[in-house]
Amino acid sequence: MSTTTTIPKAAAGTATTSGTLMRRLRYLEPATLLWIVLIGALFFLVVWPVAELLITSLQARRTGVFTLSNYLAAYGRQRYVDALLNSLALGAASAGICAVLAVPMAWACSRTDMPGRGFAWLTVLAAFIIPPYLGAIGWILLAGPNSGWINQAWMWLTGSEESLVNVYTFWGLALVIALHSYPFIFIFAKSALDLISSEMEDAANILGAGTWLTTLRITLPLVWPTILAGIILVFLETIALFGSPAIIGIPARLNVVTTQLWQFFEAPVRAEVAAAYAMPLLLITAALIGVQRLLLARKGYVSQTGKGGERRLIALGPWRWAMFGWCVFVCLLSVVAPMIALIQASFAKAWGRGFSFDNLTIGNYTYLLFNHDAAWGAVVNTFVFSSISATVAVALALAIAYIVKRRLIPFGSALAFLCMAPFVIPGIVMAIGFYAAYAGPPLTLYGTATLMVLAFTTRFLPIAYANGAAGMQMIHPEMEEAVRILGGGRLTAIRAVVAPLLKKALLGGWLLVFILATRELSAAIFLVGPETRTISVLLYDLSEEGNFEVLSALGGILLVITLVFVGVGMKLIGRDFMLRRGGD
């Protein structure tokens, strides 16, 4: 091939092997070392805990001999199998309720002239940012047997001795979960409906179909795959949820997978049985996420037409008030009623005595912040853990998104996969993996802040990664090459160009991870020690004590923290920064 070189070989071209090595070292980018560190970090955060989860489930306690006995122990009792079935039924029920709540709202907001569409959107946002177990506490105050507000009102109105509703039931729990999960389906359905051009409906109208027939036969079927993807997401959220099932399900003697896992962790801790017991949850989640991706990849035929077509809103006539009424109803159930109940209780001497001045006190808050032995520490811990995890997750995700998008190493997509992998691992399962990997020797991290931060970081890495990758996508590689050819190294390029351009995206990702971390319960509850309690863990502990005034006050504190940070995010980044990417 190189037989006819017209230009003679230069003397320098015949360098010795050692000279080549020296040159190679001389030209080595300092950044290369950083990439190696990052790969190590991913291994530590994702690969090893998951591997340990598998290994632990297959090992006999102490001896470490291979065995299947953990699986027999985990599924050998009817009670444990029932818990799994309960979880599946609960997931299906709450996903069904969510669809009923959310799809009409999404349709009305996207396609009709319903009044108060901004209000409906705000309702969804509020339901989304309220930590789920606060809603559960609110609903205990509203619909607890006998003492709940609704039952009190019912007995007063009818003189009945019987309660009307009871939150401590299967359907009570399903409804409470649905009331904070429906935003997922709303967001999925609305984003799909937003893409349907009016011409689709016009085509049906011109053939003689009326508004309702068109909606039922044309519009909704078009977005059905996307709605189904949302339903799957709610189902998965529900079966992985710990807070609400623990607060409502345990008193109701309703055992689900997550609460059963929690019982395996009560002394004596049987982590290997828990690991085995968590496997179906992991497999179901991974499989359904796969199904969901397939559904979304097809985009429900909608993306074919894109946003090109003209969009007109359907005039509902008097029906628009009926739709508006539905949105108000959902808002009452999901936001207004439980939050009023929660806030009233937090400012009450005794919440059952209702709204009156002599019942008003700030004593619950002052007690928590100044007298309680753990509350102030929990607030500080929550801030510290959440901000460190958010910082680490965003930095790690950005660095990996950078490597992957710039193809700096072969098999970069494997790194991206590892970053996204925690998305298919329920938080509670990941916590068991972290427990198995790092709680005991050699690292012995159990009960340390480090373990909490590591778990939070891993848990929210996918969100940070999706955020960082989307940001990197927008920066043309030539922007950096321009720095390099002018004499700046890769790190200079990142500092001078990439980081400033990504500022907004990074801040949005940071806030999102921070807010989600402040409410994290299902991983924290398994890894927490006496010194590392967070607000969410303390809330759960208080709920077991049954002091609802103090419990509500702590909920109020968490709510204020959440609202402040959401407010900052909306101010700096945009109104819908939390909802932009839906559930993922």
Added chain:
Amino acid sequence: MAKLVLRNLYKRFGGFAAVDGVDLALQEGEFVSLLGPSGCGKTTTLRMIAGFIPPSEGSIEMDGEILSSPQAVMPPERRRMSMIFQSYAIWPNMTVAENVAFGLKLRKLPSDEVKRRTGEILEVVRLNHLAGRYPAELSGGQQQRVALARAIVVKPSVLLLDEPLSNLDANLREEMRFEIRRLHDEFRITTVYVTHDQAEAMVTSDRIAVMNAGRIEQVDDPFALYNRPRTRFVAGFIGRTNFLEARLEGDRLGLDGFALPAGLLGRPAAAAGEKILLSVRPQSITLHRTPPANGEAEIAVPAQVVECAYLGEHWDYVVLPEGSGTKLRVTAAPAQRHQPGEAVWVRFDPAQIVAIT
């Protein structure tokens, strides 16, 4: 000694050779274009010179030092080059002045010198009144000038340009060609310019390297490239031409249906009976209503006009010589009108007939 040398350069992606054995040497201060269709390997070659891509084989040397070889690649930031990108790559988070000053600051020059040189170069590209603006507030042409200023102000050892004008509209593109040439005449920076537009290459370059399928077909100055193309690809890519197959028969060149004197061909006589390919530019052929005068009879043949099209600046005719099956494209002055079907005489200019391989 040559400033920049590409020696037997290869770049393979899997089994595909994007750059397939390129040899090229640039003198100090020379402006060389890499010209070719998309996918010919010109951008890959440029990015190898910049150090963004390592070569699979061969080497790149500057001032006698090896910059790139399969064993080791000096990173771009240490090559003292600069580059203008297809997307301009103006940093949107910096003002015009900050963009231009960036390279000087990286070179750790004192701040008053950074300021002075930034001001000078902005004057040269006529952007001093926009120094405080952000790129989003500039037009495409102005962004292009920022990119030029940013690349030139550091006095690079080699300036690389990657299709810098392809995102501009036609008028601006024509203006910027001369702008680039003017800047080169002023600063004499050794330059490699990648383009697929032959007019751009011909306006700006001292020499043009025509690339096809990863190889350099010919390197020459614009005049020689157009008038003395060496390969069929070059003749077809630079301007339009007629390809005519010919056979050497004694002192005659036998073409399809007619013959021309072989001695007029400025090329060592080929062996008798050998087949050769000729390139005849459309404007080197003239049309005449009357038979040629004595002495020119043997370079003219009777023909018939088949098609005609008027393009404002000239006429495009397609003519068919008598007894021939090969149509010829001919351009003629706007005033010279013929009708399809009209009988004409076609006169060849022997000096402008080129044998190619």
